[in-house]
Amino acid sequence: MSLIRKTAAELGSMIAAGEVSAVEVAEAHLDRMAEVEPKVQAFLHVDREVTLEQARAVDARLRAGEKLGPLAGVPIAHKDIFTTRDMPTTAASKILEGWRPPYDATVTARLREAGLVILGKTNLDEFAMGSSTENSAYHPTHNPWDLTKVPGGSSGGSSAAVAAYEAPLSTGTDTGGSIRQPAAVTGIVGMKPTYGGSSRYGLIAFASSLDTPGPFARNVLDAALLHEAFSGYDPMDSTSIDAPVPSVVEAAKNPDVAGMRIGVVKEFAGEGYQAGVLARYHEAVQLLESLGAKVVEVSCPSFTTALPAYYLIAPSECSSNLARFDAMRYGLRVGDDGTRSAEEVMALTRAAGFGPEVKRRIMLGTYALSSGYYDAYYGQAQKVRTVIAREFEAAYQQVDVLVSPTTPTTAFPIGERADDPMAMYLADLCTIPSNLAGNAAMSVPCGLADEDGLPVGLQIMAPVLADDRCYRVGAAVEQALESRWGGSLLSKAPQL
Amino acid sequence: MSAITRDEVAHLARLSRLALTDDELDHYATQLDAIIESVAKVAEVAAEDVPPSSHALPLTNVFRADEVRQSLTPDQALGGAPAVEDDRFRVPRILGEEA
Numbered sequence: 390m391s392l393i394r395k396t397a398a399e400l401g402s403m404i405a406a407g408e409v410s411a412v413e414v415a416e417a418h419l420d421r422m423a424e425v426e427p428k429v430q431a432f433l434h435v436d437r438e439v440t441l442e443q444a445r446a447v448d449a450r451l452r453a454g455e456k457l458g459p460l461a462g463v464p465i466a467h468k469d470i471f472t473t474r475d476m477p478t479t480a481a482s483k484i485l486e487g488w489r490p491p492y493d494a495t496v497t498a499r500l501r502e503a504g505l506v507i508l509g510k511t512n513l514d515e516f517a518m519g520s521s522t523e524n525s526a527y528h529p530t531h532n533p534w535d536l537t538k539v540p541g542g543s544s545g546g547s548s549a550a551v552a553a554y555e556a557p558l559s560t561g562t563d564t565g566g567s568i569r570q571p572a573a574v575t576g577i578v579g580m581k582p583t584y585g586g587s588s589r590y591g592l593i594a595f596a597s598s599l600d601t602p603g604p605f606a607r608n609v610l611d612a613a614l615l616h617e618a619f620s621g622y623d624p625m626d627s628t629s630i631d632a633p634v635p636s637v638v639e640a641a642k643n644p645d646v647a648g649m650r651i652g653v654v655k656e657f658a659g660e661g662y663q664a665g666v667l668a669r670y671h672e673a674v675q676l677l678e679s680l681g682a683k684v685v686e687v688s689c690p691s692f693t694t695a696l697p698a699y700y701l702i703a704p705s706e707c708s709s710n711l712a713r714f715d716a717m718r719y720g721l722r723v724g725d726d727g728t729r730s731a732e733e734v735m736a737l738t739r740a741a742g743f744g745p746e747v748k749r750r751i752m753l754g755t756y757a758l759s760s761g762y763y764d765a766y767y768g769q770a771q772k773v774r775t776v777i778a779r780e781f782e783a784a785y786q787q788v789d790v791l792v793s794p795t796t797p798t799t800a801f802p803i804g805e806r807a808d809d810p811m812a813m814y815l816a817d818l819c820t821i822p823s824n825l826a827g828n829a830a831m832s833v834p835c836g837l838a839d840e841d842g843l844p845v846g847l848q849i850m851a852p853v854l855a856d857d858r859c860y861r862v863g864a865a866v867e868q869a870l871e872s873r874w875g876g877s878l879l880s881k882a883p884q885l
Numbered sequence: 886m887s888a889i890t891r892d893e894v895a896h897l898a899r900l901s902r903l904a905l906t907d908d909e910l911d912h913y914a915t916q917l918d919a920i921i922e923s924v925a926k927v928a929e930v931a932a933e934d935v936p937p938s939s940h941a942l943p944l945t946n947v948f949r950a951d952e953v954r955q956s957l958t959p960d961q962a963l964g965g966a967p968a969v970e971d972d973r974f975r976v977p978r979i980l981g982e983e984a
Contacts, residue, residue: 694929697923697926718965725967730977731979739904748903749913749917751903752894752917756889757924772930772935773930811919827942
């Protein structure tokens with residue numbers, strides 16, 4: 390089997406055993422990228438020489454006998470919202486075009502320490518605002534299952550790169566579903582760790598109380614290995630949790646759900662859900678039952694209000710966070726002709742540098758925070774956030790994990806929802822509650838919808854710092870379904 | 886009745902430091918109106934006696950020891966600046982002509 394089809398765990402073992410070098414593995418993936426990138430367009434920045442230099446350094450460290458982790462030498466695609474010293478960082482925005490950060494994000498630094506080799510920076514919706522990657526200021530990314538469809542978003546470059554075998558692993562960030570939704574619609578595994586379980590230092594901020602870095606992979610164990618490699622306490626992030634990383638790798642290796650209590654969220658089904666999505670979802674629930682799990686229906690009535698609460702809270706935080714793009718210290722500056730004031734230059738720069746969705750959210754957030762509207766909008770949304778967290782707590786009194794479809798539909802056509810913000814926002818209907826409550830949540834492939842033959846994801850939600858439960862259930866579903874299918878879901882994807 | 890008028894959107898754009906064109910204001914006024922109408926559904930949740938959550942985790946202030954640590958050099962800090970003069974960020978005028 391060619392190197393690009395191997396799992397990250399296999400590649401790590403082969404490199405550690407000296408059967409193949411990190412440079413050879415990186416070259417195989419760079420060659421694959423050269424072949425399929427014209428169709429997929431998952432990356433914003435690729436620099437072959439920078440990547441090979443990293444791979445050579447890892448080979449040298451291994452030759453020198455340095456003890457590195459299980460992913461040493463394994464290539465990874467890195468979302469272009471994490472700062473990187475040796476590659477530009479743009480958040481897919483024109484306002485940061487060509488920006489070279491003076492420091493590495495903690496996630497970036499930990500990838501390097503673990504010996505992962507960064508293949509390039511992946512495309513996203515500008516500042517991670519979107520569900521389709523069409524809001525990138527540079528170009529859209531195409532779903533490897535059907536190039537006319539979106540790869541999800543905001544981490545759509547990262548999901549497409551892994552689904553197209555350009556990289557065995559990638560990083561994402563999840564504020565309202567931006568890892569789980571793209572994972573679901575490209576047929577791969579995506580994990581949103583517990584909020585505060587992975588560091589936000591050097592992650593360009595969108596909504597600071599929600600933003601969570603997490604892994605993408607083609608299987609549950611690989612996702613767990615990457616989760617473990619970059620997660621854990623970081624003194625540079627004031628909301629980082631000072632506690633051990635949940636034992637996610639061990640859980641991924643023990644796919645046993647016998648006796649586990651699984652709650653089916655009653656509110657996440659029915660009208661607005663694609664029939665093929667619901668069919669695969671119900672089969673997955675039955676499968677878990679057949680594996681010995683106890684399945685019960687759980688009602689969380691306020692989850693249906695999570696979407697409107699999120700579209701008040703996230704834009705409010707974004708309007709504040711994006712104030713830093715002031716055309717003074719870094720990034721774009723427009724209209725500084727010697728006659729205009731700083732304030733005029735700022736307004737011209739921000740109008741030229743931000744795309745439509747970013748402008749919409751900044752203005753919406755400014756509105757929700759204005760005096761006279763604050764209590765009715767932002768204040769009320771924060772109360773709804775409390776109510777949702779309490780419904781999760783009540784549910785976890787009865788069950789160990791909750792499940793739902795990850796998304797109401799499969800991948801939609803590029804362009805279909807591009808200028809219809811409300812339709813676009815519905816893509817995150819099922820994923821948002823976990824962000825508001827800070828819970829752990831995963832999407833794992835559970836089949837193809839009959840109508841369109843496109844991937845469907847099962848969402849598994851677990852309490853704060855019980856990330857390992859997502860991996861245990863995810864691995865059980867994966868093992869049972871792959872034995873039924875005779876291989877991974879992704880092996881059914883058309884050749885690119 | 887619309888939830889937000891075009892004049893209000895123009896005001897929001899000024900507060901947000903976004904120099905929008907007339908066409909953009911028309912477009913965003915329609916879209917923001919639809920979005921605000923939809924997010925107003927948060928009012929349907931009975932939450933008068935519920936405390937607001939600004940955050941998912943019960944965190945209090947986090948402190949670190951007040952120790953000098955390595956930081957960016959002036960060259961690194963100024964490396965991405967649009968304009969630099971004498972080791973400082975050069976910015977457009979921030980005061981009126983008379984100041």
